Amino acid sequence: LIDWHAASIANEMVNDLGDWLRHWLKRGIQEQGSAAQEVLDHCEHDVSKLWKQWSDQCVAQLSIQVYAPAQLRKELDTVLTLQTELDGSERVLQGVQAIVKKGPASQGALDALASLECSHEQLLHKVDTLYALLNIQDRFPELDGVSLEFVQTLLLAQDLKINICKWAIGSFF
Structure with a gap:
């Protein structure tokens, strides 16, 4: 039934x-x-200029490079997560430095702090190297010299734009 x-x-x-x-x-x-x-x-503006802008916009949006590959997005997310965790450890390290500077500290504590600072700097360097190895500049020459956070913001803005376009198109039906 x-x-x-x-x-x-x-x-x-x-x-x-x-x-x-x-x-x-x-x-x-x-x-x-x-x-x-x-x-x-x-x-x-005259209509011919508007049509030219429209065709330029269509070409730009249909460009293969406009759509960042999923692998690049995953790699950037991984590097950004590492960077965020390193920034958190840097804040903790600075807090420990402030505590050690305020009061008397043993030579062992100072040596351990110096070792942690050295390790932290090496990790920062390795994260920067990892970002450089992603070859973003080769795949997307327009992003040459652009910071990781800005690339992440661009990818988020692109996702937002695509979702808004889908929503707008869907609202007509």
Whole structure:
């Protein structure tokens, strides 16, 4: 009985789909067309320039390099996580340094602190080397000399843009 009822509802919705699409396309296109024409009428740029910008935008968005590979994203996330953890350990190390400087400390404590500082610097250098080995500059020459955090921000902005585009396109239907 439930299957029959679901099939009946699905059949009814399929039959009504054409009317629904015609209604929304007719209403939506007229309203959007009027609004777009009004914006174009008040715009100080000529239409040929706007078409050129539109085609440039399409080419830029369809470029292969616009879509960062998933592997690059994973590698950047890993390096950024390492960097964040190292920043946290650096804060702890600075706190220990402040405590040692305030009070008397044994030579063993000072030696251990110096060893930790040296190890921390080596880890920072290795993380920077790991970031350099990702060859981001070779895969994406536009990002040459750009910091890891900024690349991560760019990737997040790209994801946000893609999600907004999907949402906007989905809102028309």
